[in-house]
Amino acid sequence: MHFPTTTPRQSLYYDYQVYPHFHSTQDxxxxxxxxxxxxxxxxxxxxxxxxxxxxxxxxxxxxxxxxxxxxxxxxxxxxxxxxxxxxxxxxxxxxxxxPWTHGNSIYKGQVAFRMESPVSEHDQFxxxxxxxxxxxxxxxxxxxxxxxxxxxxxxxxxxxxxxxxxxxxxxxxxxxxxxxxxxxxxxxxxxxxxxxxxxxxxRMQGASYEGRFVIADIRIHLDYPTERLAFFSPDWNPGNTILMHREPDHIWRFDYQLDPMITPEEALKAENLHKAVNDQLKMIGMDHLEWEMDWSTVYSARALxxxxxxxxxxxxxxxxxxxxxxxxxxxxxxxxxxxxxxxxxxxxxxxxxxxxxxxxxxxxxxxxxxxxxxxxAGKSTRFMAPPTEGFRLLRNAVLSLSLEHEFVRPLYHWRTSRPHAYSHSLLNSQFDDNTKMNELMENGALIPNIKFDDGSFLYDHLSARFSVVTFTQNGQLNVDLVNEVNRLKEHGIPIQIIALMLDDVYVKGVDHCLSITADVLTERLFSDINTIYLVRPDHHINGRWLEYRKQAITETFNQYTLFTQGAVA
The missing domain is CATH 3.50.50.60 (FAD/NAD(P)-binding domain)
Incomplete structure (x- = not known):
């Protein structure tokens, strides 16, 4: 039998509930x-x-x-x-x-690099x-x-x-x-x-890094904005790194690198956790503030x-x-x-x-x-937690030079996670104009999100099905495109047509009509009035055409035998 704990976890900010277990007396x-x-x-x-x-x-x-x-x-x-x-x-x-957009990398009390994540009026988040x-x-x-x-x-x-x-x-x-x-x-x-x-x-393949970090969540009233703070080689933890993140409920997260000689068990002792937090607060001039420990753990960096x-x-x-x-x-x-x-x-x-x-x-x-x-991730990890003495020497050189030389400061950049473009996906169309069109919108890339005047976003209309995104004027749309998509629907394919209108003239035979401006068409989507995109249910482009080509969308499905009933005529 399995006996999970029935005692609610303790937290300074979250009220845990224990839910009733499920059991069956038969298979x-x-x-x-x-x-x-x-x-x-x-x-x-x-x-x-x-x-x-x-x-x-x-x-x-x-x-x-x-x-x-x-x-x-x-x-x-x-x-x-x-x-x-x-x-x-x-x-x-x-x-x-x-929400936040900026991160600071700090060395010897100076902001050596300030990262800014780009934003757009079309961003939903x-x-x-x-x-x-x-x-x-x-x-x-x-x-x-x-x-x-x-x-x-x-x-x-x-x-x-x-x-x-x-x-x-x-x-x-x-x-x-x-x-x-x-x-x-x-x-x-x-x-x-x-x-x-x-x-x-x-078995997983890849690399494990030597550096171990402690996560310590504390409740404290710090009057800092929501930004990532990275302190390199602080006086109380020389050669190592500490990160600070603001969380809701007046919780702050401290991630600090352990000396290799300190075991995780030793690091998580209350007196050692408190010393590390107090040392960091003293370094930033906030050691006069009261705080409480909420939760802590130790993790190692791995890429497997x-x-x-x-x-x-x-x-x-x-x-x-x-x-x-x-x-x-x-x-x-x-x-x-x-x-x-x-x-x-x-x-x-x-x-x-x-x-x-x-x-x-x-x-x-x-x-x-x-x-x-x-x-x-390997590049970021080797900078945050150098795995060898050679990498540590390089990192220290960057730290020293960054105080006076602008050109080395971008090396602090932590290479934030970004969506992958499935450029080589087996599903990308072999029957389209991909090679003739703007590479920023290549097959496998995310189609850019668009904010409409009613406050909705393009991604709200794309989810859970394939979408044929086309651009219209004067309500005109090729009837063959509508008929082709309808045949795909008859074969059980979850697919729709979204008409992006430049003149608010409704288009017959489509699933959604949404208004866009000419600058969105040309500057954000790199398209013109005849362009067509086939978009996967996950917002990634599956195929694209300079203009409608009869049966090309159907051929894109058939090329990978996506139909159990056989090819669509």
């Missing part, structure tokens, strides 16, 4: 079109919500009876918020989150947003509770699994005993120590990934698939992109309009993204 075989998600952290919850939004029933298993402890994943990018908007939780999250993970999970849970397609089973620990060609059978322990749960589709979102991954003897994320009927997302350094806010933010990519592809397979072969593109697309992120 459960899920319906054919049901997906089981193991792990109810941010990525598991988001994956469940994105699947449910596409009509898929989800069983979500949590081994605990309550939400996670502490701030953990803290900073969420604009792209993550766009994905969480698709999941239906962004409004709740942003009711408490703290700020570039970066701070919110403790327990609050994030709280809002995801509230959204899940509104979804009839999601059943969350608390206190269900998966202790074993067996997979055959079409079925995955889980052995689940609860406080009342054991039961079997069989499912055709299993998503492992069970974290960095993924028991499912370990049972399958799957599985070689494949799909193993027959078991798929991996988030930390179960890869482990990334938190510098540059890469951990959970990468996992959200996994969730979005997998959810629409798995929904297509489960609903029967695409074969299992489509899932191969999930591995291909996301592993390409993670490897790009690992390359970037």
């Amino acid at each position: 459960i075989v899920t319906e054919e079109k049901t997906v089981t998600v193991v792990g109810a952290g941010p990525i598991g919850m988001t994956t469940a919500l994105l699947l449910a939004k596409q009509g898929i029933k989800v069983i979500l298993l949590s081994s605990e009876l309550q939400l996670s402890e502490g701030s953990r994943a803290l900073v969420y990018t604009k792209r993550s918020m766009e994905i969480l908007q698709n999941a239906g939780a962004a409004k709740r999250i942003m009711s408490r989150a703290l 700020a570039p970066l947003n701070n919110l403790q993970q327990n609050w994030l999970e709280n809002y995801l849970l509230e959204t899940i509770q509104e979804q009839p397609n999601i059943e969350l089973r608390w206190g269900n620990k998966v202790v074993d699994h067996q997979q055959d060609e079409n079925i995955v059978t889980l052995t689940i322990h609860t406080p009342e005993g054991e039961y079997q749960h069989s499912t055709q589709w299993l998503i492992a979102a069970d974290g960095g120590r993924s028991p499912i991954r370990e049972r399958m003897k799957l 990934t599985l070689d494949h994320y799909v193993h027959n009927r078991i798929m991996f997302v988030g930390d179960a698939a890869h482990l990334l350094p938190i510098f540059g806010v890469r951990g959970a933010n990468t996992g959200f992109q996994d969730a979005q990519d997998l959810s629409w592809k798995l929904a297509a397979v489960v609903q029967g309009w695409a074969p299992e072969k489509l899932l191969e593109s999930y591995s291909f697309d996301r592993i390409s993204a993670v490897r790009e992120i690992i390359a970037e």
Whole structure:
């Protein structure tokens, strides 16, 4: 049996609830079109919500009876918020989150580099947003509770699994005993120590870094703006780094690098935590303020990934698939992109309009993204926590030179996580004009978001289906395009036409008509009145044409045999 703690976690700002466990006295075989998600952290919850939004029933298993402890994943990018908007939780999250745009790198009391994240009037969310993970999970849970397609089973620990060609059978322990749960589709979102991954003897490849960091969340009233503060080689912790982030509820997070000679157990002793916090407060002239410790932990920087994320009927997302350094806010933010990519592809397979072969593109697309992120993360990590004496010498040289020389200061840049362009995706059209068009809008890139006069955004209209985005004037649209899309709909493809109008003249036969200006057309979308985009359900461009070409959209689907019924005529 499994006995998760029934005592609510302690927090200075969050009121934990203990939820009743689920148990079954008999084995459960899920319906054919049901997906089981193991792990109810941010990525598991988001994956469940994105699947449910596409009509898929989800069983979500949590081994605990309550939400996670502490701030953990803290900073969420604009792209993550766009994905969480698709999941239906962004409004709740942003009711408490703290948006920000700037970060300061400080050495010897001077701001050596000030990072500014670019913003646009068309951005739906700020570039970066701070919110403790327990609050994030709280809002995801509230959204899940509104979804009839999601059943969350608390206190269900998966202790074993067996997979055959079409079925995955889980052995689940609860406080009342054991039961079997069989499912055709299993998503492992069970974290960095993924028991499912370990049972399958799957090994991650990559690098682990020597540097260890302490996270200490304290409650204190500091009158600082919401910005990232990075202190390099402070007097109380020479050669190392400390980061400070403002959180809601008057909580501040201190991330400070440990001396290699100090063990995690030693670092987390109350007297050592208090000394480190007091030393930092003294350095910034705030040691006269009272404060309380809320939560602390130790983490190590790692950059690892599985070689494949799909193993027959078991798929991996988030930390179960890869482990990334938190510098540059890469951990959970990468996992959200996994969730979005997998959810629409798995929904297509489960609903029967695409074969299992489509899932191969999930591995291909996301592993390409993670490897790009690992390359970037390595640069940031080697600067934040130099792994060798050689890297430390280089870092120290940059620190010294930066006080007087402007040209070295950009080397402080922490290379913030950014969306990956699936430039080499197996799904990109081979029947389009991609090579003839502006490279900023290449196949695989995100189509830029657009804010409309009514306050809505383009991404609000793109979610959960393919979209043919076209530009119209005088209400004119090629009737062959409308007929082609209607035939795709008849084959069960979730696809729509969005007409972006330059003159507010309604277009017949389309799903949405939205008004744009000429400068948005040319300067943001690099397009003209004849341009057409095929956009995936995750906002990435699937194909693009200078003008409509008969059957080219259908050929884009057929080229990868996306139809189980055969090619569309």
